[in-house]
Amino acid sequence: MRVLVVEDEERLADTVRRGLELEGFVVECETNGPDGLWRATEDPFDVIVLDIMLPGLSGYEVLRTLRTRGVWTPVLMLTAKDGEYDEADAFDLGADDYLTKPFSFVVLVARLRALLRRGAPERPTVLAAGDLTVDPQSHRVFRGDTEITLTAREFGLLHYLVRNAGAVVTKSDILRNVWDAHYEGTENVVEVYIRYLRRKIDAPFGRSTIDTLRGVGYRLRTDGGEPVDQPDGE
Template sequence: MRVLVVEDEVRTAAVLRRGLVEEGYAVDVAGDGIDAVWRATETAYDAVVLDLMLPGIDGFEVCRRLRAGHRWAPVLMLTARVYVDDRIRGLDAGADDYLPKPFSFGELTARLRALVRRGAAHRPVVLRVGAVELDPAGHRAWRDGAPVDLTAKEFALLHLLLCHPDEVLTRTYITEHVWDDAFDATSNIVDQYVRYLRRKIDRVGDPSLIETVRGVGYRLCVPLERAAADCGADVRGADVRRADVRGHRTPPAGNDGR
């Protein structure tokens, strides 16, 4: 496993490098934020150990730039700051874990192993499908760059759909992830909120971004050109993914999916 250690304090960087090498990692060291962004952009690291206080640009900005550049290596953020707000900022900037200084080296390596097991999955800070964007941390949404005012449940529904682009989500699956156990599963509240959401994110004269799959549920459509770019294939790759159904259960007789 190859790890990037970003630490401006030379002695601390040397200790981290020596310890990680002894654990079997290949380790590179960056002493400032600009170098860290360059290295993590040019090299496919399995994880990044990132100090928060750096010369040039700080760890928050390093993490934001990596995620904006579609670099998804797990980031373990280190800092001597003890404020909860700093931890929140770090995680919302795209970090995967947070370890305050001083720390046990054994805990650091255990956290690194856990992060590496998860892999470098695609997990942008701001979710984006076509012309729709959503910032979960800031609780903001946009269509074609214009802000969209959403209620809490509309926001949660759009968040769920954006997390599963081009997948069919059954009403049961949506209910289980947006509403709680007190929800009446026999009601049509999912359909109602899909209609509310369509009114706010669709454009008059254009097909709805949220497609009804008769007898099953709903799917957030991915523009074919985006699907081809993301998977490195032609547009037929999007058609293959359209067969995916999340939480599918056989619908009751007479349910036409409307």
């Protein structure tokens, strides 16, 4: 059972990590919002323990971005705040449970085990564009009956494109919704991942699903892509 703990109080994070490891969990820790978001997006976890007050990105923003990207890992939020509005905000953004500091470690373990038994409570509708289907809950993608294996980032990009199928999205739109608002790298990374997707969802099936509108952005076809002739080896 893999747990990601995103907590900027390093002493607390270390205490939680050591305690959970004694309970049989495999634990990874991050101490700020951007690193926590990256780890939760790139690596698979069974549950996430997420502090609200984090440097870089708040826990609220991390959670909102995860749900927007189709990451439905159960999240238990931690905060030093105490109030029904904080709790309501967390649940509105897609949190699955909530603990106020200071908390009992026994209660934390019990809540985590309950989340693991329950699994992600939300089962978003499977999205489709022709015979291309995307299941945000299970992170599975199919072209007809053939399953396609994608990385977490590739899945996030495809999920965003399918949710906006038929509409044109810019590189800035993609970076803001699939990466994050604080991404400072080159926009060319979008072209790289579009190319990765085409090699997986189109090339093996002789399709062209993602249109490039030069100087504007990209558009995913609602019909699942028209047949195209592919060069040998492409």
